[in-house]
Amino acid sequence: xxxIIKINNLxxxxxxxxxxxxxxxxxxxxxxxxxxxxxRTGSGKSTLxxxxxxxxxxxxxxxxxxxxxxxxxxPRKTPVHEMATIVGTVYQVPESQIFSLIVDDDVAFxxxxxxxxxxxIRRRVVExxxxxxxxxxxxxxxxxxxGGEKQRLVIAGVxxxxxxxxxxxxxxxxxxxxxxxxxxxxxxKLNDEGLxxxxxxxxxxxxxxxxxxxxxxxDGTIYVDDEPHRAVAKELPKLGIEEPQVTxxxxxxxxxxxxxxxxxxxxxxxxxxxxxxxxxxxxxxxGEDAILVSxxxxxxxxxxxxxxxxxxxxxxxxxxVSVIGPNGSGKSTLxxxxxxIYKPSSGSIKILGYDSTRLVGKERTGLIGYVFxxxxxxxxxxxxxxxxxxxxxxxxxxxxxxxxxxxxxxxYLGINDLLGQSPHKLSVGQRRLVxxxxxxxxExxxxxxxxxxRGLDNETSTSLMDLLLTIKKERGITLIMxxxxxxxxxxxxxxxxxxxxxxxxxxxxxxxxxxxSHRHPEWGVSPPQVFEVTRRxxxxxxxxxxxxxxxx
Amino acid sequence: MQPSxxxxxxxxxxxxxxTITLIMLLYGPALVIYLIFRLIGFxxxxxxxxxxxxxxxxxxxxxxxxxxLSIVITTVAAITIWWISAIIFIAVMALYSLxxxxxxxxxxxxxxxxxxxxxxxxxxxxxxPYSYLQVIFHHVTFLYVLPRSLAIFGVTQGSGSFYVPYLxxxxxxxxxxxxGIIYGLQIxxxxxxxxxxxxxxxxxxxxxDILRSLEKSGLPIELGxxxxxxxxxxxxxxxxxxxxxxxxxxxxxxxxxxxRNPIAFIRESLFIIRVVIMALIxxxxxTLRDARQIAIAADLRAFRAxxxxxxxxxxxxxxxxxxxxxxxxALLIAGIYISGLPGMGAVPYxx
Numbered sequence: 001x002x003x004i005i006k007i008n009n010l011x012x013x014x015x016x017x018x019x020x021x022x023x024x025x026x027x028x029x030x031x032x033x034x035x036x037x038x039x040r041t042g043s044g045k046s047t048l049x050x051x052x053x054x055x056x057x058x059x060x061x062x063x064x065x066x067x068x069x070x071x072x073x074x075p076r077k078t079p080v081h082e083m084a085t086i087v088g089t090v091y092q093v094p095e096s097q098i099f100s101l102i103v104d105d106d107v108a109f110x111x112x113x114x115x116x117x118x119x120x121i122r123r124r125v126v127e128x129x130x131x132x133x134x135x136x137x138x139x140x141x142x143x144x145x146x147g148g149e150k151q152r153l154v155i156a157g158v159x160x161x162x163x164x165x166x167x168x169x170x171x172x173x174x175x176x177x178x179x180x181x182x183x184x185x186x187x188x189k190l191n192d193e194g195l196x197x198x199x200x201x202x203x204x205x206x207x208x209x210x211x212x213x214x215x216x217x218x219d220g221t222i223y224v225d226d227e228p229h230r231a232v233a234k235e236l237p238k239l240g241i242e243e244p245q246v247t248x249x250x251x252x253x254x255x256x257x258x259x260x261x262x263x264x265x266x267x268x269x270x271x272x273x274x275x276x277x278x279x280x281x282x283x284x285x286x287g288e289d290a291i292l293v294s295x296x297x298x299x300x301x302x303x304x305x306x307x308x309x310x311x312x313x314x315x316x317x318x319x320x321v322s323v324i325g326p327n328g329s330g331k332s333t334l335x336x337x338x339x340x341i342y343k344p345s346s347g348s349i350k351i352l353g354y355d356s357t358r359l360v361g362k363e364r365t366g367l368i369g370y371v372f373x374x375x376x377x378x379x380x381x382x383x384x385x386x387x388x389x390x391x392x393x394x395x396x397x398x399x400x401x402x403x404x405x406x407x408x409x410x411x412y413l414g415i416n417d418l419l420g421q422s423p424h425k426l427s428v429g430q431r432r433l434v435x436x437x438x439x440x441x442x443e444x445x446x447x448x449x450x451x452x453x454r455g456l457d458n459e460t461s462t463s464l465m466d467l468l469l470t471i472k473k474e475r476g477i478t479l480i481m482x483x484x485x486x487x488x489x490x491x492x493x494x495x496x497x498x499x500x501x502x503x504x505x506x507x508x509x510x511x512x513x514x515x516x517s518h519r520h521p522e523w524g525v526s527p528p529q530v531f532e533v534t535r536r537x538x539x540x541x542x543x544x545x546x547x548x549x550x551x552x
Numbered sequence: 553m554q555p556s557x558x559x560x561x562x563x564x565x566x567x568x569x570x571t572i573t574l575i576m577l578l579y580g581p582a583l584v585i586y587l588i589f590r591l592i593g594f595x596x597x598x599x600x601x602x603x604x605x606x607x608x609x610x611x612x613x614x615x616x617x618x619x620x621l622s623i624v625i626t627t628v629a630a631i632t633i634w635w636i637s638a639i640i641f642i643a644v645m646a647l648y649s650l651x652x653x654x655x656x657x658x659x660x661x662x663x664x665x666x667x668x669x670x671x672x673x674x675x676x677x678x679x680x681p682y683s684y685l686q687v688i689f690h691h692v693t694f695l696y697v698l699p700r701s702l703a704i705f706g707v708t709q710g711s712g713s714f715y716v717p718y719l720x721x722x723x724x725x726x727x728x729x730x731x732g733i734i735y736g737l738q739i740x741x742x743x744x745x746x747x748x749x750x751x752x753x754x755x756x757x758x759x760x761d762i763l764r765s766l767e768k769s770g771l772p773i774e775l776g777x778x779x780x781x782x783x784x785x786x787x788x789x790x791x792x793x794x795x796x797x798x799x800x801x802x803x804x805x806x807x808x809x810x811x812r813n814p815i816a817f818i819r820e821s822l823f824i825i826r827v828v829i830m831a832l833i834x835x836x837x838x839t840l841r842d843a844r845q846i847a848i849a850a851d852l853r854a855f856r857a858x859x860x861x862x863x864x865x866x867x868x869x870x871x872x873x874x875x876x877x878x879x880x881x882a883l884l885i886a887g888i889y890i891s892g893l894p895g896m897g898a899v900p901y902x903x
Contacts, residue, residue: 055848055851059848059851060848081851081852081853081854082857084852084854089852091845091849093845096842097849098784099780099784099849099850099853100780100784101758101759101760101780102758102759102760105758105864109853109855110854112864113855113861114857116862117862118862118865122864125864142784143787336798339801339802340801341798341802360804361804365803365804369802370802374795374838377796377834377838378799380796380800380831380833380834381830390803391803394804394805395804424837438803439803442804
């Protein structure tokens with residue numbers, strides 16, 4: 001096969017910075033290959049991708065040294081729109097890549113700009129929408145599409161110019177699990193049809209099975225570049241990257257293999273599953289009902305469609321609970337109601353024995369706190385300290401007590417050094433910590449977290465979750481997480497509630513829920529590998545921390 | 553007519569006077585906000601941009617003809633006397649019957665039109681400077697007098713001595729005038745005729761077609777693109793606003809001052825204002841943080857890379873378009889002629 005990308009000794013430094021983002025990177029990619037690019041935030045993944053499509057240095061200024069050839073062109077010397085006919089690029093946030101209000105208009109946008117013949121444009125619009133399975137939504141408003149559909153539309157717009165390479169920079173980090181699945185399926189199909197794919201992605205376990213090659217970056221250099229089974233032998237978690245759970249399991253059994261399994265079937269074929277033991281779960285001891293929701297119905301003000309259709313649930317004090325289910329099933333709405341942002345249309349909600357509709361202001365913030373999905377939706381003050389003080393003021397806490405609280409919580413979360421800084425200048429992970437701190441400072445007894453680790457790399461999300469669990473243990477608070485990350489669900493929750501079509505349709509321990517999910521594809525739940533392995537040996541567990549290995 | 557002492561005493565009792573004054577001062581903005589937020593709401597705004605296809609003649613017209621329709625309607629309404637503007641406005645509203653899914657359209661159009669009607673009528677009738685009214689109408693009649701201190705807010709204040717019903721002669725009165733109301737109606741009908749015809753265009757034409765046709769008629773593509781981006785970011789901005797306000801509510805912000813104690817009430821209100829400003833900054837940050845990404849994505853899709861552009865959809869004038877075009881020209885000429893007749897022209901805006 002011909003090499004379509006040849007990079008030799010590439011070094012990149014952004015203007016105004018003294019550090020090299022990429023250092024002496026050399027690699028070649030064959031036409032038709034599917035490459036997974038991994039590395040923690042800041043390792044240089046996006047920089048590498050943006051050098052290949054020419055955005056660096058043509059739009060984003062940087063000094064780029066070394067030789068680069070993409071389909072026999074130097075992207076540095078080729079206009080970006082011309083490179084785009086060879087290399088299509090899809091970024092994280094679909095909304096910032098969609099320019100039109102109607103689906104087909106958006107696909108046509110790039111072609112109109114290239115002054116293509118209108119008949120050809122019409123042909124390509126249908127063709128591209130067909131590839132991403134959106135022809136039926138051709139005349140649909142773009143902003144009413146789901147996240148997954150939006151990202152597919154972006155891909156259609158990129159494919160319309162028929163590129164030979166498709167670059168995807170964390171294309172699913174803004175999507176729910178259903179949306180992410182549809183993107184992965186599509187990308188795989190496009191690769192099968194011959195398109196070269198380079199994708200950076202944090203959900204390694206999910207995608208590693210479909211790629212030809214894994215390239216891992218560490219501080220701007222290539223640390224791993226190998227076929228998947230051999231690549232995982234390099235202990236990706238040390239790079240801050242997720243590895244398949246079966247790889248971790250097999251490493252517990254055999255530390256020095258050159259070749260590790262990446263799928264459940266491969267693991268089972270190795271015939272070592274009988275060496276796995278599962279220890280019992282330690283019961284933290286849970287108390288009375290912290291939250292009691294009875295027959296809650298809800299319709300948004302001015303809306304016609306009922307969003308919650310008679311929800312019943314009870315969460316006990318001190319529990320860690322996950323709420324899962326596809327987008328639009330009512331998860332966020334239910335959390336809004338628990339947090340008192342809206343009142344139920346009918347039915348009742350009791351928070352630690354209090355009628356939720358009667359709780360206002362500081363009475364509420366001392367009982368229940370809500371950390372929103374995107375820290376930028378919460379961080380509105382000019383300093384981190386101001387952000388915490390804002391919450392304290394709303395909770396009626398002033399003076400020395402307030403000072404103490406700020407000190408204590410920031411110490412807890414390790415953000416003391418950031419107190420004087422603007423929250424908007426911090427890294428994604430730090431912003432997340434500040435948003436958690438700004439809620440925790442009111443010392444609520446119940447904490448709701450909406451997608452607490454979305455957009456974070458594996459290392460940051462693991463340390464955040466561990467921190468939350470520590471706080472939970474020490475302070476005895478109740479944690480409610482809305483999440484699509486099933487590894488997290490299995491690892492951290494005592495109980496799981498499945499929401500579907502405005503109702504809680506199932507609940508139980510993660511193991512019971514994962515087992516049941518096999519019969520309910522509509523839930524959009526794909527259980528973590530550790531569960532799939534342990535259920536086959538009749539010792540089902542959802543948490544890899546409970547797995548032990550005994551000698552052969 | 554002699555001032556009726558009882559009615560006068562009631563009307564101009566300080567408490568009644570101040571109550572009426574406060575209602576007068578506040579109903580305009582309050583009603584506008586109410587109409588926009590309660591009746592239309594988030595969903596309504598979203599559906600403003602949700603173009604639904606239809607089959608009637610209004611959908612088949614060339615977008616440029618519909619744009620011209622808005623312009624001619626606005627012009628004629630602006631140059632003729634207010635009741636002609638009102639007739640034109642009603643005629644435009646009659647065209648709404650050609651829209652499909654008319655109930656949903658009216659659910660948005662009526663509050664918007666009503667809101668601008670009330671908003672404009674309110675500002676223009678209460679706040680038009682006396683000198684304007686004097687120049688336009690040569691005579692000003694005061695209907696009701698408000699506390700004098702309101703002059704600093706710009707409420708119309710006469711200079712000289714005026715007869716006020718139930719009160720008698722007052723020097724330099726501050727208050728509501730008959731001419732102010734006429735003037736308000738005049739300006740209002742101009743505004744609503746323009747808004748109604750503009751909404752008609754939006755309801756019957758996909759936004760991208762409006763822009764394509766404007767570009768075809770010589771609008772610079774950069775401007776068209778900026779407009780397109782502005783329009784397409786509205787749903788996102790609205791969504792961001794909802795989320796930011798909800799996150800503030802979750803942190804215990806109560807957007808309604810609840811204290812009975814007036815000082816605490818004012819303090820709470822001030823705090824709410826501060827929070828709203830914080831929220832606005834947050835919404836702007838959320839909206840702008842992807843600006844660079846948008847610019848990169850546009851460049852990758854060859855935006856402005858070539859001088860010439862082609863159009864995905866054919867925009868061509870049909871016979872129907874020419875018929876309407878002829879009618880619009882006739883309407884414009886008639887409008888100009890009528891406005892020249894004595895008493896039929898519009899009162900000038902800001903003489």
